[in-house]
Every structure is written in structure tokens, then in C-alpha cells.
Amino acid sequence: xxxxxxxxxxxxxxxxxxxxxxxxxxxxxxxxxxxxxxxxxxxxxxxxxxxxxxxxxxxxxxxxxxxxxxxxxxxxxxxxxxxxxxxxxxxxxxxxxxxxxxxxxxxxxxxxxxxxxxxxxxxxxxxxxxxxxxxxxxxxxxxxxxxxxxxxxxxxxxxxxxxxxxxxxxxxxxxxxxxxxxxxxxxxxxxxxxxxxxxxxxxxxxxxxxxxxxxxxxxxxxxxxxxxxxxxxxxxxxxxxxxxxxxxxxxxxxxxxxxxxxxxxxxxxxxxxxxxxxxxxxxxxxxxxxxxxxxxxxxxxxxxxxxxxxxxx
Amino acid sequence: xxxxxxxxxxxxxxxxxxxxxxxxxxxxxxxxxxxxxxxxxxxxxxxxxxxxxxxxxxxxxxxxxxxxxxxxxxxxxxxxxxxxxxxxxxxxxxxxxxxxxxxxxxxxxxxxxxxxxxxxxxxxxxxxxxxxxxxxxxxxxxxxxxxxxxxxxxxxxxxxxxxxxxxxxxxxxxxxxxxxxxxxxxxxxxxxxxxxxxxxxxxxxxxxxxxxxxxxxxxxxxxxxxxxxxxxxxxxxxxxxxxxxxxxxxxxxxxxxxxxxxxxxxxxxxxxxxxxxxxxxxxxxxxxxxxxxxxxxxxxxxxxxxxxxxxxxxxxxxxxxxxxxxxxxxxxxxxxxxxxxxxxxxxxxxxxxxxxxxxxxxxxxxxxxxxxxxxxxxxxxxxxxxxxxxx
Numbered sequence: 001x002x003x004x005x006x007x008x009x010x011x012x013x014x015x016x017x018x019x020x021x022x023x024x025x026x027x028x029x030x031x032x033x034x035x036x037x038x039x040x041x042x043x044x045x046x047x048x049x050x051x052x053x054x055x056x057x058x059x060x061x062x063x064x065x066x067x068x069x070x071x072x073x074x075x076x077x078x079x080x081x082x083x084x085x086x087x088x089x090x091x092x093x094x095x096x097x098x099x100x101x102x103x104x105x106x107x108x109x110x111x112x113x114x115x116x117x118x119x120x121x122x123x124x125x126x127x128x129x130x131x132x133x134x135x136x137x138x139x140x141x142x143x144x145x146x147x148x149x150x151x152x153x154x155x156x157x158x159x160x161x162x163x164x165x166x167x168x169x170x171x172x173x174x175x176x177x178x179x180x181x182x183x184x185x186x187x188x189x190x191x192x193x194x195x196x197x198x199x200x201x202x203x204x205x206x207x208x209x210x211x212x213x214x215x216x217x218x219x220x221x222x223x224x225x226x227x228x229x230x231x232x233x234x235x236x237x238x239x240x241x242x243x244x245x246x247x248x249x250x251x252x253x254x255x256x257x258x259x260x261x262x263x264x265x266x267x268x269x270x271x272x273x274x275x276x277x278x279x280x281x282x283x284x285x286x287x288x289x290x291x292x293x294x295x296x297x298x299x300x301x302x303x304x305x306x307x308x309x310x311x312x313x
Numbered sequence: 314x315x316x317x318x319x320x321x322x323x324x325x326x327x328x329x330x331x332x333x334x335x336x337x338x339x340x341x342x343x344x345x346x347x348x349x350x351x352x353x354x355x356x357x358x359x360x361x362x363x364x365x366x367x368x369x370x371x372x373x374x375x376x377x378x379x380x381x382x383x384x385x386x387x388x389x390x391x392x393x394x395x396x397x398x399x400x401x402x403x404x405x406x407x408x409x410x411x412x413x414x415x416x417x418x419x420x421x422x423x424x425x426x427x428x429x430x431x432x433x434x435x436x437x438x439x440x441x442x443x444x445x446x447x448x449x450x451x452x453x454x455x456x457x458x459x460x461x462x463x464x465x466x467x468x469x470x471x472x473x474x475x476x477x478x479x480x481x482x483x484x485x486x487x488x489x490x491x492x493x494x495x496x497x498x499x500x501x502x503x504x505x506x507x508x509x510x511x512x513x514x515x516x517x518x519x520x521x522x523x524x525x526x527x528x529x530x531x532x533x534x535x536x537x538x539x540x541x542x543x544x545x546x547x548x549x550x551x552x553x554x555x556x557x558x559x560x561x562x563x564x565x566x567x568x569x570x571x572x573x574x575x576x577x578x579x580x581x582x583x584x585x586x587x588x589x590x591x592x593x594x595x596x597x598x599x600x601x602x603x604x605x606x607x608x609x610x611x612x613x614x615x616x617x618x619x620x621x622x623x624x625x626x627x628x629x630x631x632x633x634x635x636x637x638x639x640x641x642x643x644x645x646x647x648x649x650x651x652x653x654x655x656x657x658x659x660x661x662x663x664x665x666x667x668x669x670x671x672x673x674x675x676x677x678x679x680x681x682x683x684x685x686x687x688x689x690x691x692x693x694x695x696x697x698x699x700x701x702x703x704x
Binding site: 136169204205243247250313 | 593595599603643644647
């Protein structure tokens with residue numbers, strides 16, 4: 001490392017290289033921060049090569065400087081003796097000391113490492129450092145994410161990592177349709193996963209690609225100008241009804257029965273989850289024993305028991 | 314059917330002199346036999362599904378069925394003689410259970426039989442229904458191991474036990490001349506014709522399985538059939554009717570000790586595993602709900618619909634046949650059969666009775682092996698469990 005140098009370099013002599021540009025989707029945010037700071041304090045990393053000086057780390061800073069017509073920027077210059085792979089590893093290590101990588105960066109890193117290393121080497125040496133779970137197909141999934149990182153980057157913040165990693169296995173049209181839908185729904189991680197799984201199951205059963213479900217049957221809901229939560233609920237209800245017709249029917253029957261009984265608000269009856277098992281629940285809240293007596297009498301009436309037994313039995 | 318003999322046999326040095334190894338050497342002249350010393354891991358040889366490993370098993374050979382407290386278990390006793398299966402059914406739960414690549418059988422047969430002997434001798438008043446088909450197919454390797462030639466005659470002389478060999482193969486030849494004294498049930502797993510052809514890999518076609526069953530019946534063996542897993546798909550009634558029709562046209566029902574029914578259920582991980590290999594696989598998509606035992610099951614009303622159909626069809630052929638549900642709730646039993654297992658003394662007792670009546674074995678036994686081995690409490694008809702913690 002004795003050849004390492006810190007110098008102000010003119011922007012024109014620094015070449016960009018896609019290989020090292022793994023975080024382009026973060027540029028906008030970093031530029032805002034630099035706008036507030038007004039200057040580049042942290043030096044960029046560049047590598048001397050036979051083809052000139054290559055930018056390794058600091059792509060957002062570089063673009064900001066260019067857009068502000070700043071001619072010279074501080075750079076740490078790494079010598080030609082360092083290989084491209086080693087340089088990438090240094091960049092990964094240095095960044096991971098400061099912050100975690102997001103899914104697009106992880107995917108980009110894995111795709112770059114894949115040019116030099118075997119899948120096993122990548123898993124063994126880098127998955128832990130990059131905080132990537134060692135699940136089967138993970139490497140392939142990340143390579144798929146890297147392939148479409150530009151599209152995915154438009155939806156980060158809207159789509160959870162889990163959803164992205166599922167959707168990249170869909171056909172392109174379906175994946176893009178799902179991206180649009182989730183952008184319109186803005187729902188939580190668990191609900192995103194639930195909706196994806198429901199669509200996958202329906203798609204398998206109907207032997208039609210997911211985009212037909214999203215664009216034909218769901219679009220009217222997710223493009224509606226109603227509240228996000230309401231849209232999400234309507235979509236979940238519709239999908240559940242389609243995949244679980246018999247369960248939905250049973251639930252409807254139960255709900256209609258409960259509604260027809262005009263139970264007071266402090267008496268609640270719950271069926272076991274999915275009507276599986278024997279754990280039916282009644283909860284009564286009361287302030288006086290006479291109130292409790294009244295509720296218990298109501299619940300043990302012939303009409304109520306008879307009606308409920310039709311659902312239970 | 315194309316089940317090929319193992320190409321390589323890895324033998325743990327401790328079981329080199331096992332009768333199973335002797336048989337394998339005799340019956341597999343083209344296979345390569347490799348003896349592994351303790352410190353040599355099999356992984357060094359990159360084992361595949363065409364290989365077989367013969368090991369010394371140090372655990373308990375006798376186990377109870379992995380029952381749960383939420384569903385009624387039949388009280389089947391497992392004789393753990395091997396693991397994994399190469400038939401390759403798409404829906405097979407063993408895919409999620411095991412991660413080692415090749416078939417494994419246990420060579421220390423003496424230890425196995427002495428454990429069985431001890432168990433049977435010390436509980437003379439208990440009837441044991443013992444089977445080998447829980448973690449592998451009972452007859453898949455029989456042409457080469459000759460294991461049935463050890464087990465069947467052994468159980469022939471046991472007054473308080475019967476042996477069940479459960480298979481999807483037609484490897485019955487070795488059973489032909491064995492002295493079984495009516496103590497062995499040979500059983501087949503059956504399914505709808507489309508399920509067999511599309512999902513059951515190298516398993517024998519239904520007609521072949523039934524032909525093999527008929528042969529076994531002619532040789533004096535008792536039979537059982539397992540419709541498990543039953544799938545709910547468009548046209549299921551017609552498809553399963555065909556199999557049932559074929560079954561009762563081929564097999565004299567008085568040789569059938571029982572028929573079990575079990576709808577498709579799976580651990581959620583199994584679905585993920587299958588879909589990785591077959592993304593368009595439909596059979597795990599549908600009205601599956603999370604059950605209190607952590608498995609995905611068809612919604613209750615669908616299971617009831619399936620079972621009711623089977624029960625009524627089977628009753629048309631033979632109203633006296635013992636039909637039971639594998640891992641089902643009392644409510645579903647009541648709906649499908651019109652009675653709760655409790656009304657017959659519990660499911661294990663029901664099956665014990667079928668064995669006593671049809672096979673005339675264990676008639677003096679007053680206890681069921683499930684009382685001895687089932688460690689998990691069985692469900693009652695009262696609300697005794699909480700599902701909310703699991704779901």
C-alpha cells in the first residue's frame with residue numbers, strides 16, 4: 001500500500017466503469033446531502049490501470065461534482081498492482097464497515113463477484129459479510145435482481161426485499177405488473193407476501209400468467225382513487241374469495257349468522273382459525289352480574305344454539 | 314416401471330458381515346461395493362440416488378407414528394429399517410425430511426430383531442401392528458436385500474404382532490414361498506390414475522399394484538390399501554371411482570384388513586421445495602389452510618367431501634370393511650362416518666379389532682401398542698387445545 005496517493009484529480013481524466021458502479025440508485029439522495037454540505041470531503045477511490053484512471057468508489061459524488069462544474073475532486077489513488085477483484089473487495093469491506101447494503105447493491109455485488117468466483121466461493125466468503133441468508137437459490141435470485149436492478153430501483157421503498165426476490169422469478173410482464181400494483185397499494189411486507197402468494201396459487205390453478213390477474217381482474221381496484229388501505233383490503237378479499245371459495249362461503253355464513261343475532265357489542269363469538277379444530281370462543285365483558293346473566297341467557301337460547309350448531313356441526 | 318438396482322453400495326465396516334450385505338453381494342453382481350471405515354465420510358464419493366448405504370443404526374428401531382395431539386393416530390408402530398425412497402413421487406414428504414442423497418438401510422439386523430423381541434416379549438397382552446413403510450418403501454429394495462425373508466418368517470411366530478409391508482412397487486416375488494402364517498399384511502398405496510401417472514415417478518401402475526396384491530392374496534397374505542394422499546382436483550370423483558372399481562374388481566375384499574384415507578397435507582417447506590423444481594405444480598395450490606399441527610391441509614369441508622365419497626363408495630362394495638382416516642379430527646370423523654373414533658374405543662382399538670377379526674391374530678391381547686408407544690396425548694371430543702398459538 002506504499003504507492004497509495006491522495007491527490008486532487010481533474011474530473012475529465014477519471015473514467016466511470018459499470019463494474020464498480022453498484023449503488024447508482026442511491027445517487028439522488030446523496031446529491032441532496034452534498035447540496036447541503038456544498039463540498040466533497042470524503043475522497044473518491046480511483047484505480048490506476050493500463051486504460052487510465054478508473055473510478056471505484058464515489059459515483060454519486062463524481063456525478064454531483066460534474067453537475068456542479070467542479071473541476072478537481074479529492075481522490076485516493078490505488079496502484080495498478082491491485083486487481084479489479086481485490087479493488088471490489090476493498091470497496092465492499094470499506095462500505096460494510098459503515099452501513100448495510102440494500103438488496104440492489106447486494107445483487108450488483110454478487111453479479112460482479114460472479115465474474116471471478118464460483119458460486120461456492122461467493123457463498124462461503126461473502127454471504128455473511130453481505131448479510132445474505134444462505135438459502136438455496138439465493139445466489140440465482142440475486143443474479144436475477146442484478147439483471148433488472150434499474151427497474152427494481154424505481155420501486156425500492158415500496159417493495160420489500162422478500163417480495164422483490166419472489167417477483168424476479170415471475171415472467172417479466174407479470175413482474176412489472178406486480179411492481180405497478182404494489183406501488184399503488186403501498187402495503188406492508190406481510191401483506192405484500194400474502195398477495196403475491198395468493199396470485200401465484202391462482203395463477204397456477206388457472207394456468208394463466210400473474211399479469212393477467214393483476215391487469216385484468218385487479219386493476220380496477222388498484223388504480224381506483226380510493227384510500228390505500230381500502231384498495232389493499234379489496235384486493236385481498238377478492239383473491240381470497242377466488243382461492244378459498246368454500247372457506248369464504250363458510251365465513252360468510254358465520255358472519256351472517258352472528259349479524260342476524262344482534263349480539264350486544266360486549267359479547268363476541270370467534271370461530272377457530274379456518275374453522276379447523278374445536279376451539280370456539282365466546283367472550284363477554286360486563287359490569288354487573290345481572291348483565292352477565294342476561295348475556296348468558298341470550299347465548300343459551302334455543303334459537304342461538306340451534307343456529308350456531310348448523311355452522312359448527 | 315424402471316426401478317434400477319443400486320450401482321454402488323457403501324457399507325459401514327461394522328455391518329460388513331450383516332445378512333443384508335451378504336444378500337446384496339449375491340444379488341447385485343454388477344454393483345460396486347465400497348466398505349467405509351468410521352472416519353471416511355460418504356460425501357467423499359459424491360453419492361447419488363442410484364447408490365445405497367448400509368449402516369449400523371444406533372438409535373431405537375421401534376418408534377411410534379409421529380402423531381400429534383390434534384388429530385387421531387392409528388397407533389401404527391414403526392420398525393425403522395431404512396430411510397429415503399427413490400420412487401420419486403412429486404408430493405413425497407420425505408423430500409422435506411431427508412437431505413442425504415442416497416437410500417440408507419440398517420445392517421445390524423440382530424440388534425433390530427432383539428429390540429423387537431424384547432418389546433413383544435415384555436408386553437404379551439399388547440397387540441403390535443408393526444410396519445416398515447414410514448420413512449421408505451417397504452419393498453423397494455427387497456429384490457436385492459431379501460429383507461422380507463428375514464422379517465416375514467420372524468413375525469409369523471409372534472402371537473401378539475402383525476407386520477405390514479407398505480409399498481408402491483410390485484416387488485413381491487420373495488414373499489411367495491415364505492412362511493407367514495397369516496401374520497403379514499402386504500399393503501399398497503393407491504391413488505387416482507392421473508395422479509399415479511403424473512406424480513408417482515417410478516411407482517408401478519395401479520393395475521400392476523393390484524395384480525401383485527391379488528397374487529399376495531393367493532399366497533395367503535392379508536392386504537391393506539392406503540388412499541393417501543387424496544387430492545382434490547377437477548374430476549376427482551370419477552378418477553378415484555375408477556381406482557376403487559378396479560380395486561374391488563381385482564381383490565377379494567375378505568382379504569383386506571383395512572383401508573386408510575388421508576387427504577393431501579404437507580409442511581409449508583415441502584411446497585417451496587416442490588415449486589423450486591416444478592413452478593407450475595398445481596396440487597399444493599387450492600384451499601389449503603394451516604392446521605394446528607403446523608401442516609397445510611385442505612379446508613375441513615373439502616376433506617369431509619372427499620372422505621364421505623370414499624366411505625360411501627367403499628361401503629357399496631363391502632359394508633363390513635374397516636375404513637379409517639389417517640390423522641383426522643373427531644369432527645371430520647363424525648361428518649364422514651357418522652361416528653367418532655371414541656365410540657369404537659379409539660382408532661387404535663378399531664384397527665386392532667380389524668386385525669383380530671380378519672387375521673385372527675392377537676385375539677388374547679387386551680392392550681393396544683399405542684398405549685405403550687404413543688407419547689403424545691390423543692384428541693378428545695372436548696375443546697382441549699389452542700390453535701391460536703400455532704397459527
